[in-house]
Amino acid sequence: MGGSGESWVVVATYGAVWEADFAAETLREAGIPALVDNGPNVAIFGPGYQGGSQFGVKLRVPWHRENDARDLLEDDEDADGASDPLSEDS
Structure with missing residues (x-):
């Protein structure tokens, strides 16, 4: 570094590069710089891009934006979830 x-x-850390790229773009749209560390031997059409990577794909942000990034990623996961018992209208 x-x-x-x-x-x-x-x-x-994600299992596939496309997942990390998607999360990185979400952070960038919120004004948080993000880098995807593809690990070794990952090309756009190679192993690890569309499928799983044995090394994992790391998403990095500047240290002073870590909490913002984690909060945003957690909110994004909640929005994608099938159900959230705290937000049901019943």
Whole structure:
């Protein structure tokens, strides 16, 4: 992570690159810089892009945006979930 002066931290690990790319784009739309660490030997049509990667695909953000990123990703997962017992109207 070199001498850029800004440390990046892993906020999530995904099984496929497309999942990490989708989450990274969600963060970027919210103004949070995000990097996808594809790991070794992952190409756009290679193993790991559409299917599982044995190494995992890491999503990184600047350390000072970690909490914002985690909150946003958790909210996004909740929105995609089939049911949330706290939000039912019954």
